[in-house]
Amino acid sequence: MSKPTFTDLKAFQAVAEHRSFRRAADLMGVSRSSLSHTMRTLEQRLGTRLLHRTTRSVSLTESGEQLLLRLSPLLSDLEAILEDASSAEGxxxxxxxxxxxxxxxxxxxxxxxxxxxxxxxxxxxxxxxxxxxxxxxxxxxxxxxxxxxxxxxxxxxxxxxxELRFLAVASPDYLRGRVAPKTPDDLAFHQCIKQRLPSGKLYRWEFQQHGQDMAVDVPGALTLDSSQLMVEASVDGLGIAYVPESYALAYLKDGRLVTVLEEWCPRIPxxxxxxxxxxxxxxxxxxxxxxxxxxxx
Structure with a gap:
């Protein structure tokens, strides 16, 4: 039986550290079936089971734990040696x-x-x-x-x-016939385009002026999870959006959007x-x- 290759050992390290064939396969750029075959072959070559597999999880056997403990620093050192050799040649x-x-x-x-x-x-x-x-x-x-x-x-x-800046923006059509907000509290009387964060929570709009910080739970009938879509909805007159300046800049330049509460929108790191x-x-x-x-x- 041939000895394990460097690729075999790297594959085991990826599965062992991430406890997932899917995640390890994505990281290595191979299919899950190919990675699973590599692990079975490695176990056969070593004559011991390294992984406990179920349909939902992957865990290490005692032999797998010992191999990972001793293997990780060796692979790290070897990768460093190879990288240094390559970079030394420019x-x-x-x-x-x-x-x-x-x-x-x-x-x-x-x-x-x-x-x-x-x-x-x-x-x-x-x-x-x-x-x-x-x-x-x-x-x-x-x-x-x-x-x-x-x-x-x-x-x-x-x-x-x-530095970045978040801006509250609205279309002239939306503001026509309405009183533009002068303070964040005035947003309570407007339709705001709310943002859902990747965590699932709604974003509280954060403002600052003269050292005073405010975080506002804004009202609104529309919630989106994309800054670009929020800008487009605001251009269409659906309400006030609060987005990074870069997303709104082109629309501000051609007049399809205007800023509100600009003095409450400082630059941030x-x-x-x-x-x-x-x-x-x-x-x-x-x-x-x-x-x-x-x-x-």
Whole structure:
């Protein structure tokens, strides 16, 4: 019987750490059936069961726990050696996985990504856009991009882009015949386009003026879960929306939207790329960070 390969051991590590064939298969870019076959072959080669499998869960046997404990640092060291060897020759290789909101990924695509791919064409850049905030370590990502206030405190954060601003906007047609709100409390007399967060909760609109913070549960008959759709609904006269400035900018310039409560909408710290502070930074992520910093200067 042949000995396990490096790929076999990496596959076991992915399944063992994520306790999921689906998640490990997605991370490795293979099918679940292929990954399951690899695990069965590995167990046959080692002559021991490594995983307990049910239709709903995966857990480690005692042998699996011992193998993972001893294997993980060895694989980490080997990957570091191979990455250092490649980067020493001026070539950065591998796969760089970054998770972020749709707006964050859009910003990366408009700024750093084109140049990064031109400089490092041997790197496979995997950008995943989703609304919910995930544990990037648990989900197998090298880094995440979120608003600074959402970055976990135990992460290293690198600013991306500039400060952001949320604006309350409405169409002239909606405001015609109505008194525009002068304070956040006045929103109680308006139709507002509410936002449902990925967690399922409704977003409380947050305002600030002269050091005074306000969070408002706004009224409204329409709830959406997309900033772009909220802007389009506001353009159609369905109510006041509260969205990142970048989504509304084009409509503000051509007059299809106007701002309300603008003095209550200060700029806030923008997006940050973040990654664990207790892990070795792979060369691909280091190169991405260096390019981010270069573009900010």
């Amino acid at each position: 070539k950065i290789t591998g796969r760089l996985r970054i998770n972020g909101s749709e707006g964050a990924v859009r910003l990366l695509l408009q700024t750093v990504v084109p140049r990064f791919l031109a400089l490092h064409d041997d790197v496979e850049l995997d950008l995943v856009a989703e609304g919910r905030l995930v544990d990037i370590v648990e989900q197998g990502f090298d880094a995440g991009v979120r608003l600074r206030e959402a970055v976990p405190q135990d992460m290293i954060a690198i600013p991306v882009g500039t 923008g997006l940050c790329l973040y990654y664990p502070n207790n892990r070795r930074v792979p060369p691909s992520l280091r190169a991405f960070i260096d390019l981010l910093r270069e573009l900010r200067t």
